[in-house]
Amino acid sequence: MNEALSYALPGIPYGCTFALVAIGLVLSYQATGVFNFAFGAQAYVAAVAYAVMVRHGLGRGIAGALAIVVLSPLLGLAIDRLVFSRIPSGNVAAKTIAALGLMVGLPAVVTIVLGPLQEAAPPSLLFDVNTVVLKVAGTPIDGVQLATVVITGVVLLVLTLTMRLSLLGLEMRASVESPRLLRLQGVSSQRVTSLAWIVSSSLAGLSGVLLAPRYATVSIDNYTVLLVAAIAAAALAGLESMGVAAIASIGMGMIMGLTTGYAPAGSVWSTGLLSAIPFVLLLGLLAVSPRLRRLGQSSDPLAGVDPPGVPVLPPERSHVLDRSLRVIGPVVLLLGALSVVTWLPASWVFVVTSGLGLSLVFLSITMITGAAGQVSLCQATFAGAGAFTAGQLATSFGVPVMVAALAGGLVAAGAGLLAALPALRLRGLALSLATLTFALLADAIAFPTSWIGGPPSGLTVPRPTLGPINFAADSTRPFFVLVLLVVVVVAVLVRRLLRGATGRGLDAWRQSPLAAAGLGYSPNKTKVLIFALSAGIAGLGGGLWGSLLQVVSPADFTYADSLLFVVIVVTVGARSVAGAIEAGVGFALLTHLAGYLPNRLSPTSVVAVAFSIGAFTYAAHPEGIVEQLRRQATTAIDALVRRAAGTTAVAEVRGSST
Amino acid sequence: MSRLEVRQLRKRFGGLVAVDDVSFSVEPGECVGLIGPNGAGKTTVFSLIAGETEPTSGSVCLDGRAIDRLPAYRRGRLGVARTYQRLEVFPDMTVLDHLLVAQLAHRGSSGIVRDLLGRGSPTATEVGRAEGVLQQVGLEAEADRVVASLSLGTCRLVELARALVTSPILLLADEPSSGLDVEESASMGALLGRLRDEGLAIVLVEHDLDLVAQVCDRAVVMDLGRVIAVGPVSDALGDEAVRAAYLGDAR
Numbered sequence: 001m002n003e004a005l006s007y008a009l010p011g012i013p014y015g016c017t018f019a020l021v022a023i024g025l026v027l028s029y030q031a032t033g034v035f036n037f038a039f040g041a042q043a044y045v046a047a048v049a050y051a052v053m054v055r056h057g058l059g060r061g062i063a064g065a066l067a068i069v070v071l072s073p074l075l076g077l078a079i080d081r082l083v084f085s086r087i088p089s090g091n092v093a094a095k096t097i098a099a100l101g102l103m104v105g106l107p108a109v110v111t112i113v114l115g116p117l118q119e120a121a122p123p124s125l126l127f128d129v130n131t132v133v134l135k136v137a138g139t140p141i142d143g144v145q146l147a148t149v150v151i152t153g154v155v156l157l158v159l160t161l162t163m164r165l166s167l168l169g170l171e172m173r174a175s176v177e178s179p180r181l182l183r184l185q186g187v188s189s190q191r192v193t194s195l196a197w198i199v200s201s202s203l204a205g206l207s208g209v210l211l212a213p214r215y216a217t218v219s220i221d222n223y224t225v226l227l228v229a230a231i232a233a234a235a236l237a238g239l240e241s242m243g244v245a246a247i248a249s250i251g252m253g254m255i256m257g258l259t260t261g262y263a264p265a266g267s268v269w270s271t272g273l274l275s276a277i278p279f280v281l282l283l284g285l286l287a288v289s290p291r292l293r294r295l296g297q298s299s300d301p302l303a304g305v306d307p308p309g310v311p312v313l314p315p316e317r318s319h320v321l322d323r324s325l326r327v328i329g330p331v332v333l334l335l336g337a338l339s340v341v342t343w344l345p346a347s348w349v350f351v352v353t354s355g356l357g358l359s360l361v362f363l364s365i366t367m368i369t370g371a372a373g374q375v376s377l378c379q380a381t382f383a384g385a386g387a388f389t390a391g392q393l394a395t396s397f398g399v400p401v402m403v404a405a406l407a408g409g410l411v412a413a414g415a416g417l418l419a420a421l422p423a424l425r426l427r428g429l430a431l432s433l434a435t436l437t438f439a440l441l442a443d444a445i446a447f448p449t450s451w452i453g454g455p456p457s458g459l460t461v462p463r464p465t466l467g468p469i470n471f472a473a474d475s476t477r478p479f480f481v482l483v484l485l486v487v488v489v490v491a492v493l494v495r496r497l498l499r500g501a502t503g504r505g506l507d508a509w510r511q512s513p514l515a516a517a518g519l520g521y522s523p524n525k526t527k528v529l530i531f532a533l534s535a536g537i538a539g540l541g542g543g544l545w546g547s548l549l550q551v552v553s554p555a556d557f558t559y560a561d562s563l564l565f566v567v568i569v570v571t572v573g574a575r576s577v578a579g580a581i582e583a584g585v586g587f588a589l590l591t592h593l594a595g596y597l598p599n600r601l602s603p604t605s606v607v608a609v610a611f612s613i614g615a616f617t618y619a620a621h622p623e624g625i626v627e628q629l630r631r632q633a634t635t636a637i638d639a640l641v642r643r644a645a646g647t648t649a650v651a652e653v654r655g656s657s658t
Numbered sequence: 659m660s661r662l663e664v665r666q667l668r669k670r671f672g673g674l675v676a677v678d679d680v681s682f683s684v685e686p687g688e689c690v691g692l693i694g695p696n697g698a699g700k701t702t703v704f705s706l707i708a709g710e711t712e713p714t715s716g717s718v719c720l721d722g723r724a725i726d727r728l729p730a731y732r733r734g735r736l737g738v739a740r741t742y743q744r745l746e747v748f749p750d751m752t753v754l755d756h757l758l759v760a761q762l763a764h765r766g767s768s769g770i771v772r773d774l775l776g777r778g779s780p781t782a783t784e785v786g787r788a789e790g791v792l793q794q795v796g797l798e799a800e801a802d803r804v805v806a807s808l809s810l811g812t813c814r815l816v817e818l819a820r821a822l823v824t825s826p827i828l829l830l831a832d833e834p835s836s837g838l839d840v841e842e843s844a845s846m847g848a849l850l851g852r853l854r855d856e857g858l859a860i861v862l863v864e865h866d867l868d869l870v871a872q873v874c875d876r877a878v879v880m881d882l883g884r885v886i887a888v889g890p891v892s893d894a895l896g897d898e899a900v901r902a903a904y905l906g907d908a909r
Contacts, residue, residue, distance in 0.1 A: 511748040518710075521731055
């Protein structure tokens with residue numbers, strides 16, 4: 001018993017660290033209606049700012065105050081005004097995608113501003129991390145831990161009282177339920193929401209600064225780990241009660257303490273299982289709790305009366321443009337492909353091929369996010385499953401790599417089926433959380449296992465040989481042709497699905513599940529098949545991509561890649577097959593081009609920022625930037641055509657009158 | 659054998675009994691009005707027949723076959739079609755697309771294999787049928803318009819057209835005239851009458867009692883979850899209990 005206590009007790013301050021974040025998640029959800037995936041990134045920004053100011057000799061108090069009371073509120077205000085205030089309250093998918101964009105973009109901005117080197121941990125704001133302040137049942141409690149526990153308690157008390165008892169709290173909750181109703185009551189819902197963002201962002205800043213000394217460096221990864229544990233706790237509380245979220249966090253901290261104590265030390269299972277506990281809890285909860293399944297669904301009684309947005313541009317494209325694209329498109333593509341095969345330098349051939357491989361993974365996002373309207377956050381995991389299967393089969397069992405890649409697709413499809421089981425009952429935000437959990441579980445437990453993810457040095461995925469053609473030849477040209485063929489075949493199939501009964505049915509289901517079912521449309525079988533198919537495509541893409549790289553490791557297929565992929569595809573265009581391919585090749589080319597930027601600017605971050613800004617436009621242009629440009633071109637071309645026609649008509653009239 | 663037979667249907671939400679011991683039947687070519695004040699449980703009865711909610715007890719039979727354990731989509735395929743009190747349209751789709759997607763859903767199998775073989779798009783027959791129904795309800799001019807840009811009344815017609823395009827054997831129309839002006843309401847009534855005469859069984863939930871009198875042969879009057887009167891429309895509307903429920907107790 002004493003032993004158990006001595007394992008569980010240190011879990012309490014540990015639990016408090018993510019309790020603070022969990023409270024923040026519940027607060028921002030209650031007060032702004034956004035499930036704020038970017039909360040960890042906001043905390044990270046404040047922590048970095050604090051660390052930099054202290055390093056430059058500013059006092060800890062002043063630096064902390066500047067970070068928490070000035071910078072964080074401004075960041076919150078900016079996020080609200082620039083991003084979320086432009087998204088209609090009922091559009092859950094757009095909110096989720098914008099938050100993901102911030103989650104990807106904010107750390108990238110920090111990297112661009114400060115350079116790629118990570119800040120060393122700053123000294124603690126309140127107490128020292130190395131001082132043992134007191135001992136509880138023989139367990140030493142250091143300064144940061146004590147401060148965390150105390151501040152968590154105070155924050156919880158103040159916020160709960162504010163949200164429950166004050167008029168402001170009532171207004172915040174009302175503005176989430178229905179901003180229109182609140183406006184009808186004569187309250188500016190915009191002001192209330194901005195205030196809510198300021199408060200929740202300050203809380204993010206507080207947790208960021210407070211927790212920074214716990215780690216060796218100030219790194220976004222630490223805050224992401226905190227965030228996902230906090231997500232589990234916040235979900236446990238149904239995103240409703242900050243108190244329950246805090247208690248759940250502390251409970252989880254204690255369970256994690258116990259697990260560390262009793263699990264055999266050193267095995268992947270002990271470390272993996274430890275980090276997996278919150279996810280397992282979350283996944284189980286999502287499966288059984290009907291309240292969690294409804295997470296994030298709009299309850300605005302006036303949502304139905306939302307006037308349709310003014311159609312800025314016609315959804316149709318100009319026939320002139322369409323016809324010319326139909327001619328010019330293939331010609332350009334053919335010329336492009338020919339250039340790659342003949343004269344393009346080898347490094348560029350590699351880039352284009354990797355873009356094509358990626359576009360297969362992106363096509364899987366087109367199916368789920370574009371057609372079914374659901375945000376899946378584990379597509380990179382499926383790609384990884386495919387790549388690792390291909391590598392293991394090819395290296396350990398001597399299976400030809402193309403067969404192995406197809407098998408990888410099948411294994412990934414199997415994983416997709418597994419992920420689809422909870423997805424059957426979930427949609428919207430709950431589905432996104434479940435898939436994120438699935439990705440994190442794979443990152444923590446499955447991929448680090450050597451018979452899956454290969455040795456630490458990386459898993460070899462050889463290039464294929466096909467009769468006399470050796471695709472491993474020093475140039476990537478033959479392999480490019482192979483990947484291109486696969487992409488074309490898959491693209492045609494996905495296009496048929498989207499244009500056929502499946503795509504139309506999913507479209508109907510996305511817009512009104514009730515009416516779709518009433519028409520005789522059964523979403524479950526289709527959802528499972530779509531999940532499995534898209535996972536299979538991602539797996540095949542992963543296998544080919546791995547074969548291009550020739551060595552893969554778990555670091556190539558993390559949850560963070562899944563997030564970035566979704567952001568990229570949505571930005572470029574998730575509704576069409578062309579969008580996925582443009583996104584894949586475009587991303588590869590942009591990243592390569594950004595390599596020519598001065599290193600100081602950290603090129604990959606520039607690309608990440610560009611795409612995350614693009615993700616903010618999802619609410620206004622769900623069709624994506626490329627399609628959006630085409631429609632803009634349509635209006636321009638139509639105007640030109642009309643003007644040309646108009647002038648001839650006028651000329652004819654004049655001609656007849658003279 | 660009745661087209662629809664509802665027997666002792668009961669639905670309890672926690673402590674509230676929303677539908678209590680409701681029984682009625684509808685014959686082919688008959689229109690039955692389901693009327694009553696707000697909160698009487700009419701829409702819940704529709705949800706129970708369409709399969710969106712499970713009954714606590716009681717049974718629903720379509721052509722003698724018990725369908726109350728079937729999921730909504732199976733009932734849809736058996737020919738139960740409905741329109742909704744709160745609009746359930748697909749805002750991003752065109753009017754024509756609504757009718758095409760309805761027919762695709764009725765093909766039965768999920769059709770993924772058919773799609774992959776490139777044979778998933780609507781056939782010429784299906785497009786023709788959709789255009790025919792649009793003409794029938796007077797929407798042919800709006801076929802290519804995106805539904806989000808249409809008025810409420812037009813959206814109700816879209817829902818009706820979408821329900822009709824699959825050739826249902828039972829139509830549940832939930833307040834089809836709400837949001838329509840007098841003229842539109844009259845033409846809605848004429849349309850429902852024609853459908854009834856063509857042999858469709860219709861259950862009509864409606865507050866516009868003139869419309870009910872115009873289209874329905876019989877009325878089932880509900881109040882607080884219970885059936886308080888059944889019979890020919892004029893008799894049912896003249897019933898004391900019905901007047902009390904609608905207009906308040908005179909005593």
